[in-house]
Amino acid sequence: MSDITKQSLSELIKNIKDKKLSSTEVTKAFVERSEKSKELNAYVTEDFSAAINKAKIFDEKPNLDLKLPGIPMAVKDLFCTKNIKTTAGSKILNNFIPTYESTVTQNIWNEGAILLGKLNCDEFAMGSSNETSFFGNVQNPIDKDLVPGGSSGGSSSAVAAQLTPITIGTDTGGSIRQPASFTGTVGLKPTYGSCSRYGIVAFASSLDQAGPMAQNVKDCALLHEIISSYDEKDSTSIDFKRNNYSKELTNNIKGKKIGIPKEYRVDGMPKEIEDLWKKGIDYVKDCGAEIIDISLPHTNYALPTYYIVAPAEASSNLARYDGVKYGFRADGENLIDMYEKTRSEGFGAEVQRRIMIGTYVLSSGYYDAYYLKAQKVRKLIKNDFDEAYKKVDAILTPSTPSSAFKIGEKTNDPVSMYLNDIFTVPVNLAGLPGISIPAGHDAKGYPLGLQIIGKAFDEQNILNIAYAMEEKINFKNKITDWWIK
Template sequence: MASELNKLTIAEASSKLRAREITAMQLTRDCLDRIAAAEPRLHAFITVCEKQAFEQARAADARLAAGNAPAMCGIPLGIKDIYATKGIRTTCASRILGTFVPPFDATVIERLRADGAIFVGKTNMDEFAMGSSTENSAFGPTMNPHDTARVAGGSSGGSAAAVAAHECLGALGTDTGGSIREPASFCGVVGIKPTYSRVSRYGVVAYASSLDQVGPFARSVRDAAIIIRTIAGKDVRDSTCSARPVPDYERALTGDVKGLRIGVPREYFVEGMQPEVEQSIRSALKSYESLGASTVEISLPHTGYAIAAYYLVATAEASANLARYDGIRFGLRVNAEDNIALYETTRAQGFGAEVKRRIMLGTFALSAGYYDAYYLKAQKVRTLIRNDFERAFEKCDLIVTPVAPTTAFKIGEKMNDPLTMYLSDIFTISVNLAGLPGMSIPCGHDSNNLPIGMQLIAPPFAEETILRAGDAFERTGAFKPRTAAGTL
């Protein structure tokens, strides 16, 4: 690649495209060349959409030539393989949907298409978004572009790795318990989980419907703001989607955080955390203080119950949502002598071990005699966790925490210990239970040059606050993200 336009940010590329300094075809070609070079070692994509991408690029160039093109016109993106994409297979990284091609687009895909964005491929993920490392994919794990012996995080690991490795300028993921923020932290990119209901979930294959949320990966806060503005907003096809007007999130990026009150929860700095993670977060907090923000210690006392509550609520909802994969209507069908045998054989062959584990956990929690003891109690704990945040936000405007207790762990290190794997999301799960917006932004590296992410959490629909704070930190230059592109 001589030009390496794939290393541009979305904001930079959009400006150059609209000034006609570069073309969408050139930009797309550089991204696809990078994919061809990196994928043998990275495995961030399940499906590469070269033909469709070039068709979209030609259409984008025609639109750009006509003038008044939106900011996302001509921008190559990776799409997590959990979104319905018309004419392009959507597998959820599962054998049971290995050949499924949707006849329609998810709402956010429609909106990106309408703005002229380009889809270079469908990215790898943990099967049905169930995992923290992308090792549960039926198509094999995604490697971390900073160290290919380590995980990229999950469940949206393919999207995070693709952005970090410059295979695309941005990407979409989903976040049920940390599945955008954790891989963003592990791969050294920006990842945002918006407020629950801020972005439509129509056409997104469901894992846990009361927790799932759509969000972007990007290499800067500004780029993430551009994507969110495009995909957010009311959708009559999603009854949970908010009708609140969508702000111009870029206007919030003023660099000014004077007077901002930052809460630091004592429960998020725990024994056993990797020391370099805490050091990086503490250093970032000092940077905020130098900008005129203040810090205050807060308490989120029910944090210790979040993992247990999450794995009851999420698995119960997964049990209901995944019942539709029966070998009858779509996806894999393994013929048998009767319908019961067909269901059993299809699901046994189609689902991986982690998906089966979570279906069984959820079915047990919802079964007669156990519903009140488990699922209902978990929902009550969820309310207590939300109340903790509401009280905390009486004292502060923003909460800062680590994203994960450690940097990226080695591939295979936690696969035989599900509980240890689940604890990877200990700092992110509460945000989903409470329905709040959260963002991971790079803030440091450990001694192995692995990225460390800082989590910014705000009240409902206060995405502007986390974007403003994240952008202000980027502007300080206190931390310069290291590129992962040279390692592949």
Template sequence: MIDLTKISLCDLVKGIKKKDFTSEEVTKSFIDNEKKSKKLNSFITTNFDEAIIKSQTFDKKKNYSGLLAGVPLAVKDLFCTKNIKTTAGSKILNNFFPTYESTVTANLWSEGAFLLGKLNCDEFAMGSSNETSFFGNVINPYGDKLVPGGSSGGSAAALASNLTPATIGTDTGGSIRQPASFTGTVGLKPTYGRCSRWGIVAFASSLDQAGPMTQNVEDCALLLQAISSYDPKDSTSVNVKVDNYSENLTDNIKGLKIGIPKEYRVENMPDEIDILWKKGVEYLKDAGAIIKDITLPHTMYALPAYYIVAPAEASSNLARYDGVKYGHRAKGKNLIEMYENTRSEGFGDEVKRRILIGTYVLSSGYYDAYYIKAQKVRQLIKKDFDESFNEIDAVLTPSTPSSAFKVGDKKDDPISMYLNDVFTVPVNLAGLPAISVPAGLDKKNLPLGLQLIGKPFQEQTILNLSLAIQKRAGFKKSIKEWWK
């Protein structure tokens, strides 16, 4: 019998519809696989019993109307799921059971999918290696000493090791695209406002965006379509029609103009990244795209600006975790002491670091020098892209400056950790859509991704370009299931 966990999302939906297999069979296959894959530590919470019941109910009712009919899905543990523990990878929410369902996951369920489990992530999505989670680090299926990237590391690892057919992550500075790149999977961050942020534990509100993580571009189109919606409950959600990404998906990209920004050729970047990038250019040329050199002159200021804006917003967003209403509460002689103990015990080091940075850059006397300046930089970065987009349709860059690094390698060196986001962060600052598509392997046989950045709400364009790359790169997953 075929291994149902190795089938793509699109094929699973088709197979269930054609009754090649049942939803229950699919669900049980993933559950079995997960049970044999505990070493990866990709799940925080499993929802297996309920998932089986849901699959059985589905098989009885046979309602095939949804885009994801009968498919079990595990999602990043940053999405609030009704009556199911939602931790954001933090001790402070270790006992938190929401009474509500995030809009994005509700969209999944209304398309016929059901919850398989909640996936590990960096604490409050702050991290690029999934080492800051209170529930322990996640292992990259490409090697037992490798990080899967972050913050959606659990999602990437579970997807790459076939513990979920597809998944949903969130991306504030690269948290979908970087782990996708590290695990040979596809990850897309939609335009800011494309997906509702309602019910997602907030990290940095002006940058956060949910997005699909999948085995291939076709699945990505399908899942993006399922989660995108305008949501009046999120004031920053934008009322733009959701395209039929799947139906419109094509690798016919003839005549599209692709910009190659010289500023992304960073110092000390390994040759193989540059080689991969050049290969990407060739693939797109081959598919009929027109390549143009462009300049995005403020790129070098993106990372520092990001590490001001994101912590500033986080320091305020995380103020609600005070032990008063829900979540972890420590004892204290008075209110202040209770606050101090709760937050000292409840938050990990990286979260504390960012709260401190954020509090600092917003303090009176520093606000103008840091926060306001960073906002100005943000405008300039957006302007760079806006101006380029007068001449081109999308931008091609590497997704990350390296392949997956070793567990512990950068843990105590935040600057080098933050540098991992150098290619992904500008996109969040500008609110643009971007995708990471696996395009090759490095010398260590580790996957590398290419990033395509599109115009606002032109997700279709970058999906189509990615499909052209996917077809030409012929990337094959080469995971030996060493953990089993």
């Protein structure tokens, strides 16, 4: 089989289970393609020879009852992997080797998957273009010098370029769905509390969630089923009955009520996005779903709320990086000087900016005006969704207000960069699940995504809607392998 890397995860699993392919063959194929794709800069750490060894060991006594039998997989470098360097895209963690494994990655290895390496991301997942990574920009396989989105930019690039059959990212304000949209792939941000945060380098703890990034909805459902678990090591992990998401996947969405929020028709949105949204509405109608106009009146306040809540939590979470117990240390004349120089040299500009915003909004005299205010508006945003879900089963919106942009295009204007997440941030603030699926191309041939937002814990429903739409859309990613010489 020559085109191993072109196969979907489900096809690879079937071929391994049918003994048509060995784990070693599959792993070698993805390693070879990854080796040829260094120009994408998707990897921070490669673990290729160990991966091939693990595959050989798997093949000696293959356990084919596992859900991911001998499947190689690269993961975002925000997940702690035991004995393997975990950087979070930051200089300050450049040499950090965790002594423990994140629950989400442990769940994946327990099902037989094999680590290929760690994927690039924005520093501490703070960014929408992967340009804040200490390890450099990631190329979008769609076109040269195009950002892959962020913060899970290495993940989206690697899945779209087929350097890994599937992967995981994390999503605090859109960091799975926006890069999925920019690369023509599928990305699911689960309900807050569905996937354990244990062992994930923390950014904003009330918003962070891990989730799958895949080439199609079925693969995405399978990986979600594996990573979603109750975990006593995460105090916000929620103990609810989880579905067999891939087994229960159906394209029958007849009679489902889909809400269209008028507030998502934002000023200056390109006509292409508006048209794509209309097409999406037609697709779900074709599937027998009912369209209902809804209102989410506080949508416009979501980004300002997010840019208080997320930096506030980040400034607190990132206080631990002090150059003492792990990571980078700069020399200083005394302890305080050492802290200040370590953090000034160890963090990049965007992370410093957010720590400063967060420190300011939490500081004495400003807490009520900013942080408390934002928490109250967050309540209003959640109330909007609660109200809408009395009438509808899910909500359909565009994933992003534009297609992928060029590297360097938005780096000098933080606010214009933040506006990228306008359709994804409200979902995190309300703790809901959301999935982005590729739905078309713009005039430049760049992919565009649509987002389906669900009720809390209703991942099955949005996966089903995505599955039904995927069939109608029949999206084909246009990737030319331009980076392979």
